[in-house]
Amino acid sequence: MKQSLLIILLLFAFGATNASAQSKTITGKVVSSDDGLSLPGVSVHVKGTAVGVQTSPDGNYSIAVPSGSKTLEFSYIGYTTQSVTLTGKAIIDVKLVPDSKQLSEVVVSGYGLTQRKKDITGANAVIDGKDIANLPTQSFDRAIQGKAAGVQVTSSSGIPGANVQIRIRGVGSINAGNDPLYIVDGVEVSSGDKSRLFPTTNALAGINPNDIESINIMKDAASASIYGAQAANGVVVITTKKGKSGQTLLTFSSYLGSSQIIKKQAVLSGPEFVTLSREAVKNRYGTAIPASVQTLLNSFGDPSTAPTYDWQDAVYRKGITQNYSLNASGGDEKTKFFVSAAYDKQQGQEIGQDFTRGVLRVNLDHQMSKKFSFETKLNLSGYNQNGTTGGTAFASPNRSSTLIVPINPIYNADGTYNTSFIGSYNINLVQNTSYNDYSAFSKRGIGNFAFNYKILPDLKFRSSYSLDYTDIVENQYQDPRTVDGSAVNGRAQVVNTTFKDYNIDQTLNYTHVFSKKHSLGVIAGFTFKQEINDGNNASGIGFVNYQLRTLQSAATPESVGSFYTTYKQLGVFGRVDYTYDDKYIFSGTVRHDGSSRFGINNLYGTFPAASVGWRISKEDFLSNIQWIEDLKLRGSYGILGNSQIGNFDSRSLYTGSGEYNTQPGLAPTLGNDNLTWEQATTADLGIDFSFFKGRLAGGIGAFRKTTSRLLLDRNLPVTNGFASIRSNLGRLQNEGLEFELNTTNLVVGGFKWTTNGNLTVLRSKLLELNDGLQSLASTYFVGQPLLEFFVSRYAGVNAADGNAMFYDINNNITYSPTAADRVLAGSQLPTGYGGINNNFTYKGVTLSAFVQFQYGNKIQNTDGTFLLRSGSGLDRNQDAAVLRRWQKPGDVTDQPRAYYNTGTPGTVGGITYLTPYTLTDRFIEDGSYIRLKTVTLSYDFPSKLLKRVNIRSLQVYAQAYNVVTWTKFTGADPEVSGGTFSGVTPQYKNIIFGVQLGF
């Protein structure tokens, strides 16, 4: 081999010398028409000859052109090949036009398979790594929000590093998981919130978004079925960057910025609160106020002199965001590498919250011989989150800061923390946060080793071994000086959790083109996976003082525990791809899967899928229409499984449970030998197009996904000691349309305007429940969309007396609605969502604005039920909306009159005064929103300038994140996972300034 190479080189050298005798040299520079940056490695070739050179790192070339040559050809991956007629000029500068991405792009699907996007007959959404790099989002899943049709992304919380919920084509299950399967460089990685103590963590935050080359989201059966029983919720395939042979490229990027809360809730001031309280008491008692209530009221002081302390200002802040990342890539013909390191620190917008991460990646590829190659990928990360008590706890700053009576000072006059509070919300949040510890430290290692062997030129064997290891250590310390800690003289808790995932894949892959027209690809494989999840925890109480903060100083062990669980799965699969003449495309997949989670009677299942495509643009009758570059019809059908059920749900077991007299107990579970996967049958139809050289490109798709064998709890009489048994019953359906459109709107004199947009409209419907039930948990109703709200209806405020009115089931006004008066009030699932990005570039300056939206969903504003009680309790602050309450007959408003009703709730004159804030559709709000997600202004310095200081590229940028939100929702943030706004830390908005520097 080496010898032949040498000979070729020698011949080439001779040829070149030879040619120079009778040719002339042409020089020039090749740049990208896109951004004017020089393109290194462009192949410059004299048409009709063997003469060719490559451009240098700065894009320059020099080529000896034999006399009589007429045309020079410039070609480069990702760019349209350009031919230039030789007119005798000695200098020819060329601007290469990028390929319309739609067609050239290579998509990585399961088990090392790659496909040209134009050959794809399934429904895939592909996201370029560039679109998610350098965003202040900690994890890539948050960054893809609004960027792919059919993919709904919702952050669970504004805590930095919080878990993100991804729903591909709606919610397909009620009781099994709804999370997609994540594959990183061929490794099935665990995802989701793995914390057991801390409010929220995100396992995917262990991957540096800047390392990602591309993300392919496989949505339909034909694409995903190679993952069989795990694929029903879609598969997200992530490919990280690889080195390329040639010069070693160094890239450094960094950003700095600050984050703050997206919206402050408007609440009453001290005087307003006292006025409301007085009014509420007067409305109940008139002048005959009981002494105890009068005492309470007196303790508030006079409205005119009541102070106001803004607890939201006290718990929210401007947090500093910083990120540094460095990567190097390169290699030679045999060995290629990509290494990167990154450090992130984001202070939360709420005091006490932050996220700190270090990530390291090494990707190595080595060609040992012509036939044998191996590769290894290693991702190591550690990230620490500090946080505060979350949710609805009284110690939760985001919840309680709106509810603390505003006349409570934060600090005493002497600067110490105030601990004497008026009202039910009696925890000093600032003190609590500064005294208590609450943290989660996640460590993650994802390693993969694979070797490839070319048995025949077209037949490749690949063997891959991987480990995904996650370890989370969570710590909590409740300081004895705080309310929660004082009852037990301080409490320390430690919770350790690990996940170990082992993966073995063996595949045989055959590709061949017969007679130039029949292109065949076949893959067959075997895969095995085991996950072991275990952990332990301990807590102790009773500390000498707050300076002692670890378990060994605790006087009394409070609890200890450990757990272990595991599952195994194995599968065999095969797939055939056949294309005739680039025109007719067929693909078929079948996978046979077994899982230890299933019942003994149903251990194995088979998941087939097939798809067809027809590239109409290749037909003769369209081939002479110049503007049609590509037009493809595609359709697929198949069956996928959802095996996200409990590891031992199918078995009857006795588990350690409870203790008495320090003796351990045992409790039985009721297993089901027939328990098995949920089954999603998906049908897809779509059309992909690219017109006018890619200036108008996109796709339209329609899908229907029917989930059957839904895991539901078949109800049993509780007299058996068990209320239910998990069984495969029930069906539901999701259907929708997906639109993707990429347009280049304007290209004028270096100015370019492009738009990328996607829109998904979808609806879900519950088809069948267990035991012939028509509804489940007041949330699921047969014939209706999933996750419905079922509440009685608010009829507004009676203008005559200020009381809250409701409709009963017969549409008559009632003051005391009952459970029988409830009606469906909308679903928490959106009927549509999407995103639009507009990009403007002019000579290195780029402005982009990305808008993300969703509509048609309802949010239950649980926080609202605490904030809109018309002063009924005198124990908590109220929303500023209460200022427009009913005060005198004739007032027309949506806020009922103030009425103090603690102590003797129940009925007064036919009115149950508790109902103004019990859950009715008054608190079911429209959750639609449009959010200007990012605005980025960047400048790429001209390479000419940079060359002088030996810099390859330099970009500076400023970016605003979560800039503006338009919504009717009255809570702090309409981005809510789970449909209920209750003690959620609202999202943050960021402004960052960044630099990206390449050598």
Added chain:
Amino acid sequence: MKKFKILITIGAVLLSTSCKDALKTVPRQSISAEGALSTLSGVQGLLINVYNALQQSGYYGRDLIIQSEVLSDNCRITVSNSGRFVNEYSNVFRTHFANYTISYDMINKSNLVIDNVAGVGDGTQAQKNNILGQALFLRALVYFNLVNEYGYNPQHILNGRDAGVALVLKGVSALSQVTYPARAKVTDVYAQIELDLTTAISLLDNTNAKTLVTKAAAQALRSRVALYNAEWQNTIDMATAAINANVGTFVSTATVAGYSSIFNTKNSPESIFELNYEVSESLVFNSIQSIYQRLGNSPTSATGYGDVVPQNNLLNAYEAGDIRKTAMLAPVTKSGEPVFWVQKYAGWGGSFGVDNIRIIRVSEMYLNRAEAYSHLNQDGLAQADVNKIRVRAGLLPTGATGAALLALILNERRIELAYEGHRWFDLVRQGANIVKDNNTILFTDTRILAPIPQADLDVNPQLTQNNGYN
């Protein structure tokens, strides 16, 4: 190529060995039914779980006791409150005892113990008898509470509504064993309870600690069941046997300190059966202590609620000079309202919210016996028993007879056992109206019985709802 062949061979060997039991997983934190029920330790583990279930705040840990007090005429809710038990105090329709599900959970586990203990491969006959006796007692205790919540007293069946609760006596550990039972008659449930207790008495002795079931505990519960079922001689005999067993010792010191000593130690000297709580099992805010008082009886403490306080109705029932009022009620001003905080559960188990729950005290045995004697017109013996309670409380012994004596015994029972979860059941077993500070519930009212959970009615067509809840 050679290398490749070696790799293929290694791969094939690896695969064929790993395929064999590739999907076998072992749940290290659980065991199979056969494994669990074939050893004494496994069966004992199930029994421990029943005790553990008794501890929960949905049962003896809080609700069973507090609900009995606030549904009846004993306790009320403070003006400023946390919202707990507010609806129970107002007897809001359908707000009632709600331990149906957890009761059958305990019954099923007791059934599994009863079904399997004889067949375990290890252990002595004495050990098996002990476990069987405890399980029979626990099943009887839970059925007794259930039948008194959901069914009328056998002596006071209203309009022929004689349905008790479903009587399930076989353990369920597989889908094939699931049954859809109808409600048994109250008298049948009582008969089963009596049978279980009689068997338990024959199996048990008094060697167990009193935080576990003993023979005396079974006799004492048998006495209570007999009292509820108006079997007066049985009441007397069983109370006498329980007293004489000396598992619980009567504290006779007639001082505040003396009376307090019944309640201010972890293990009460008076207990015949009490539920043990370790500090690690603290129910903290969900404890009885948290409902009756705040930490250190301090109205400004943020630990505890102190929401449930005696009704005037009960305060007025105390005679002047009653030591128990001084010892067990602490006057405080909560948010401007003068109230009394109950001291029977004041965190004597070692931490806030940790108290052993006294399920049967020896004082109850004297009161059971006094009431039964009175019904049998043996007034002298009745006076002797009730005066033991009265004298200790700093009150003069009574010389009353006849109906006046019975009324006095019942009032004495109310005061002595106040706040301990007896009151609702003591009223309902007599067919009495419930006259509260805020309203009166007639014995004919629907709300005298708890509603059968709708979910169970939906799934089991054999089941019937109590009258008025349909």
